Amino acid sequence: MSITMHTGPNAAPTAVSSLAMRLLTLCYGGLAYLIFFGTFLYAVGFVSGYVVPKTVDKTVDTGSTSSLTTALLINLVVMSIFAVQHSGMARQGFKRLFTRFASPAIERSTYVLLASLTLILLYWQWRPMPAVVWNIENPALAGLATTGGFLGWLIVLYSTFLISHFELFGLTQVVTHFAGRVAEPMKFKTPGLYRLIRHPIYLGFIIAFWSTPTMTLGHLLFAAVTTAYIFVGIYLEERDLVALFGSEYRRYREKVAMLVPGIF
Ligand SMILES: C[S@@+](CC[C@H](N)C(=O)[O-])C[C@H]1O[C@@H](n2cnc3c(N)ncnc32)[C@H](O)[C@@H]1O
Numbered sequence: 178m179s180i181t182m183h184t185g186p187n188a189a190p191t192a193v194s195s196l197a198m199r200l201l202t203l204c205y206g207g208l209a210y211l212i213f214f215g216t217f218l219y220a221v222g223f224v225s226g227y228v229v230p231k232t233v234d235k236t237v238d239t240g241s242t243s244s245l246t247t248a249l250l251i252n253l254v255v256m257s258i259f260a261v262q263h264s265g266m267a268r269q270g271f272k273r274l275f276t277r278f279a280s281p282a283i284e285r286s287t288y289v290l291l292a293s294l295t296l297i298l299l300y301w302q303w304r305p306m307p308a309v310v311w312n313i314e315n316p317a318l319a320g321l322a323t324t325g326g327f328l329g330w331l332i333v334l335y336s337t338f339l340i341s342h343f344e345l346f347g348l349t350q351v352v353t354h355f356a357g358r359v360a361e362p363m364k365f366k367t368p369g370l371y372r373l374i375r376h377p378i379y380l381g382f383i384i385a386f387w388s389t390p391t392m393t394l395g396h397l398l399f400a401a402v403t404t405a406y407i408f409v410g411i412y413l414e415e416r417d418l419v420a421l422f423g424s425e426y427r428r429y430r431e432k433v434a435m436l437v438p439g440i441f
Pocket residue numbers: 336340363364365366367371375376377378379380414418
């Protein structure tokens with residue numbers, strides 16, 4: 178069901194798009210953003226092992242434990258569900274299909290909402306695999322690894338603001354729609370860290386996932402699979418960026434490293 182009447186993805190909302198519908202769209206986008214932000218904060222606790230009850234390393238004690246094979250299979254399935262949703266819905270083809278049936282104003286919020294729900298499924302169904310792969314005993318080095326992990330999360334959050342945090346998570350689109358205007362198409366930007374590397378958000382995730390004083394088998398699986406997925410995501414994202422921005426993005430790719438400044 179279409180929430181507003183549009184004659185195309187960039188058309189202005191018509192009179193049929195009543196105030197009530199625009200308000201509903203705004204609430205939907207606002208709720209999707211709040212769920213995303215809660216899910217993001219939980220991710221910090223889930224990976225770093227602080228504050229939240231269930232983490233990548235330990236679960237709330239229910240008395241039942243899974244075998245290593247069951248844990249491995251379930252963890253791979255929940256990570257795959259996240260990856261398929263995340264990459265599938267990010268493609269231009271999916272976006273075109275979506276906006277044939279629903280307002281473009283809620284396309285990004287819907288993406289963010291479903292990504293958050295698949296992450297919540299992952300937190301819920303994740304089976305810790307507690308065997309220790311490494312444990313840094315030197316307190317100074319352990320502290321450095323913990324600090325590195327939090328630095329990774331800060332890089333992620335900071336970089337979202339560099340390329341427009343509220344647009345990335347759908348709020349700009351629903352607020353603009355509520356004001357009766359059409360959101361500008363996404364612009365290609367290279368501020369701050371984006372002048373050094375093309376994917377600071379993904380670099381932040383990689384640092385956050387790997388930088389830990391104690392690496393369990395489950396955490397290692399999580400870090401390795403998500404890192405591999407990030408490389409697939411980069412390939413797909415850059416293909417779309419080249420299609421959208423052409424030679425501008427190609428030149429940027431020639432000049433600026435992918436993840437490590439000056440190296441690759
Ligand atoms: C999760 S963000 C990751 C951005 C980037 N890959 C990074 O790691 O910092 C994905 C969204 O950012 C957009 N994006 C990627 N690079 C961009 C840039 N330089 N300027 C504006 N948007 C960008 C993509 O089109 C996509 O919608």
